[in-house]
Amino acid sequence: GQSLEQPSEVTAVEGAIVQINCTYQTSGFYGLSWYQQHDGGAPTFLSYNALDGLEETGRFSSFLSRSDSYGYLLLQELQMKDSASYFCAAPREAGTALIFGKGTTLSVSS
């Protein structure tokens, strides 16, 4: 079957850097996405990797290694507002709907 595994919780302090890992098993590969969800809110798109390497978007970067079926989200210069859940996601077979990991809850403290 298809699955995405990520840690359930990560804690960090303001100004620090944190990395959230994701390993995936999918039938075929159609890219890895990252979404952020604040408590009770709608998930919002952060980043997408189709090819190996690093994609940078401001303080957030995402990395992909297709040979290792592995990716990570890197958050730099952490702020309190970054406290949220972060989900990695990948399309199901034939590139249709996204399936999501169970999410990593990031808690940023001062």
Place this chain on the structure above:
Amino acid sequence: DSGVTQTPKHLITATGQRVTLRCSPRSGDLSVYWYQQSLDQGLQFLIQYYNGEERAKGNILERFSAQQFPDLHSELNLSSLELGDSALYFCASSVASQASGNTIYFGEGSWLTVV
């Protein structure tokens, strides 16, 4: 504001009842996805429609059904409700039939509580 509209925002109903959740996708988006989010199961994909046709089916129970209408809005029908159906139900939309490489945009969700 993602542009995806879901109603109702909150709903409390009794076991055994039936409810309908409604979703209007972003203007121009042809795909609609339904997800269920509960504390222990994360975001579970239920079903996808593209331009009125069912495109993909996930972990949707037989008691649940959905459809997409000609104006592209979608409804998720939940029947014979059980306590375990209490969850946050999200609708999302995208332009294309494939989510890969395309951002999907989520609505604010419908909180369903079954008592």
